[in-house]
Amino acid sequence: MSDRRRLAVHVACAMLTLCWACVGGPAARAQGAPAPDLPNNDGADKVLRVCADPNNMPLSNEKGEGYENKIAAAMAKDFGYKLEYTYFPQRMGFVRHTLREKLPNTEQFRCDLVIGVPHGYDMTATTRPWLHSTYAMVFQKRPEFANINTPTDLLKLPPDQLKKLKLGIFSQTPAVDWLLSNNLIDQAVSYRAQSGDPNAFPGEMIQRDLVQGNVDVVFVWGPIAGYFAKQASDRVKLVPFPPQPGIRFDYEISMGVRNGEKAWHDKIDQWIATHQSNIDKILTSYDVPLLPLASAPVATDSPK
Numbered sequence: 190m191s192d193r194r195r196l197a198v199h200v201a202c203a204m205l206t207l208c209w210a211c212v213g214g215p216a217a218r219a220q221g222a223p224a225p226d227l228p229n230n231d232g233a234d235k236v237l238r239v240c241a242d243p244n245n246m247p248l249s250n251e252k253g254e255g256y257e258n259k260i261a262a263a264m265a266k267d268f269g270y271k272l273e274y275t276y277f278p279q280r281m282g283f284v285r286h287t288l289r290e291k292l293p294n295t296e297q298f299r300c301d302l303v304i305g306v307p308h309g310y311d312m313t314a315t316t317r318p319w320l321h322s323t324y325a326m327v328f329q330k331r332p333e334f335a336n337i338n339t340p341t342d343l344l345k346l347p348p349d350q351l352k353k354l355k356l357g358i359f360s361q362t363p364a365v366d367w368l369l370s371n372n373l374i375d376q377a378v379s380y381r382a383q384s385g386d387p388n389a390f391p392g393e394m395i396q397r398d399l400v401q402g403n404v405d406v407v408f409v410w411g412p413i414a415g416y417f418a419k420q421a422s423d424r425v426k427l428v429p430f431p432p433q434p435g436i437r438f439d440y441e442i443s444m445g446v447r448n449g450e451k452a453w454h455d456k457i458d459q460w461i462a463t464h465q466s467n468i469d470k471i472l473t474s475y476d477v478p479l480l481p482l483a484s485a486p487v488a489t490d491s492p493k
Contacts (some may be wrong), residue, residue: 203323213300240283244276245279247415248304257304259321263464266307287300288445288446302448306443307440314450320468320480320482322478323413323440325404326340327417328406328426333346342428357409360379363430363436364408364409370435395407395421412477414429444475454472
């Protein structure tokens with residue numbers, strides 16, 4: 190599985206999350222192909238229609254409390270548009286039932302913009318990145334963990350301590366490869382990247398299982414880790430994975446629009462370019478671990 194597809198699986202759960210089963214086999218690739226004769230979204234009716242998950246904090250929820258909600262609200266205000274949402278859980282069929290689905294007996298799509306998708310995501314056209322973050326470890330503040338300031342420090346624990354740890358991971362994420370490479374996979378407590386429960390959300394592994402002691406260390410996408418670590422106050426500590434050769438932990442997140450709608454893509458892209466500092470302020474308020482964005486991050490209008 191490629192880096193982009195692996196992140197997309199997680200973003201579908203967590204967003205990416207992104208992260209973000211909207212990817213995978215032939216059906217997903219066909220869905221991501223450019224659609225013929227798509228009408229351009231030119232904003233003629235002055236409505237910003239956003240596709241979002243109704244229960245995926247800190248990214249979005251139906252109350253508008255997520256950082257993606259705040260970014261969408263800022264964009265709508267700058268455009269002078271009314272903001273409307275189509276909510277659907279970010280799992281299998283998300284793009285098909287939102288960005289690419291038309292209202293019955295009309296040519297109007299349900300929504301026109303996904304605020305967060307992996308940069309280069311092959312089921313949408315992607316804008317320039319607006320977020321660059323990384324996976325992180327989160328663990329309770331216990332005396333035996335006092336000297337853990339980098340992921341490598343975890344491996345320096347006495348072997349008898351290390352082998353007793355229960356390590357929470359999502360399947361098909363870089364943490365799996367990291368545990369495998371360090372002979373720790375047998376200690377993994379695996380969480381499903383997608384759940385049939387619409388009330389489930391990735392932050393539960395911190396909010397519930399870590400705080401209650403069901404796992405000792407969790408490995409999760411940085412924006413989720415930062416938000417729920419902050420909620421846990423001084424009981425937990427977050428340690429991000431730095432960019433490194435080998436296993437990739439850092440990814441960039443873009444906005445997603447339909448293929449073929451170049452004018453709409455460019456309008457969104459330009460807004461990001463001129464409002465990145467405001468976006469960063471929103472992300473910082475949610476304790477999102479931020480890394481520098483690429484210097485020339487403009488995406489093409491075709492899937493990659």
